[in-house]
Amino acid sequence: MKDYIVFLAQQHPAFRYAELETLADLHNIKVDLSSHDETIPFIIVQLENDEIAKKWLQRAVLAKGIYELWGVGSTEQQLHEDVKRRSSKKFPLYKNVTFKFDIIGYQGGKSNAEKIKMIENFSYVEFEGKIRMKNPEETFTVLEHYIPPSDHEAAKTPFKYYFGRQIELTQRTNGILEKYDLKKRRYIGTTTFEAELSLISCNLAQVDTGKIMYDPFAGTGSFLVAGSAFGALTVGSDIDGRMIRGKGNNTIKANFDQYGTSTLFMDVLTMDFTHNAFRKNMVIDTIVCDPPYGIREGLKVLGARNPERFVGKEDVEIDGKKAYLLKDYIPTKKPYELDSLLYDLLQFSSERLPIGGRLAFWMPTANDEYVPTLIPQHKNLELKYHLVQEFNKWSRRLLVYINRGGDFNGEDNRAATSLPEFRKKYFKVSQYK
Ligand SMILES: C[S@@+](CC[C@H](N)C(=O)[O-])C[C@H]1O[C@@H](n2cnc3c(N)ncnc32)[C@H](O)[C@@H]1O
Known part of the structure; x- marks a missing residue:
């Protein structure tokens, strides 16, 4: 040595x-x-x-x-x-x-x-x-x-x-931060995640050459381009088609072209994560994301806020075709709880990641009440890191989990977080934005 x-x-x-x-x-x-x-x-x-x-x-x-x-x-x-x-x-x-x-x-x-x-x-x-x-x-x-x-x-x-x-x-000294600097990126939006922490997230998720990385809340594709910087094949989805389509020539694909990684861009598709359409045996090695948590990022899922208003509407036809089968049909959406979405994400990861595969995501947490934050846990997933980034009035955490499979028997706190009080305290964070 x-x-x-x-x-x-x-x-x-x-x-x-x-x-x-x-x-x-x-x-x-x-x-x-x-x-x-x-x-x-x-x-x-x-x-x-x-x-x-x-x-x-x-x-x-x-x-x-x-x-x-x-x-x-x-x-x-x-x-x-x-x-x-x-x-x-x-x-x-x-x-x-x-x-x-x-x-x-x-x-x-x-x-x-x-x-x-x-x-x-x-x-x-x-x-x-x-x-x-x-x-x-x-x-x-x-x-x-x-x-x-x-x-x-x-x-x-x-x-x-x-x-x-x-x-x-290292890549840091060799200019990776300058290369991925958002000021020089072709397509960015209000939700684009900063380059340095996107790259760090991908490192902590062990995104790697020859692996497939998925971002279920891809937005403008920050984590996808970061993942491709480390050689992963990347695929993303988002409920908001406008985000992933971009504007004119400014698209996620254009960002990959800019970085010379277009061969590592599989695709992005418009999809509600809670109604995930990927076939069950599609290989996903790593998941890295930044789930929606505020008004700006609009946490929505498919469905109607008042389903009774829609009774019988599925029969509406335009030019002889069911309206909901038309290409430009915009499905109704309803609000959803962040905690439910995060547990959906943990459940999905436990089912889709290989044993040893990692999930890394960012979770906002309030920090002005000095209350310990409850981190969502799933019985098959080991919580490897929870790392805090402090801001003035709020903080966010990068949570990194490893899929250990059914024998792991880890802590599972989904039940605890469905208490109304808990939800109010820990998941109502849009006021800090
Ligand atoms: C915090 S942003 C992620 C931003 C992204 N990291 C980027 O680089 O722009 C959260 C994203 O989740 C999307 N979203 C909200 N609800 C969703 C759902 N049910 N399924 C999939 N995406 C959803 C929003 O449209 C938004 O783009």
């Missing part, structure tokens, strides 16, 4: 551990993450080799890079002593490679002159290969962790230094 240092993103730190763990699990990699600390953007881990390190973090959104660790120190002097102690045996291996140095500061940094001086202080390593700023064989990196004394003051010297050989820069 070798030591590696991971440079983490300080965005959404509450989601970071889950992403690191999930990607390790996806690739069957054993890694001890117990030293992870949400306030620190570095973690030292032990892994078998560089190939495993690469595989683990290549598609990470909340990590920036992974480096073979050559030394650590609280001062530059300590860093050099540690590099000589731990890594002097490695020096000859890299004597003749083309190389460059990077010096990366977190919450602080050095001037170019200071950087050059720092690089010169590594002369004892005796690299004799050519320096190449573009495509060198090896990149040696100093990671500096600064801690500013206050919001208005910069730290003068780092609190810690790490030195390592770059193994892999």
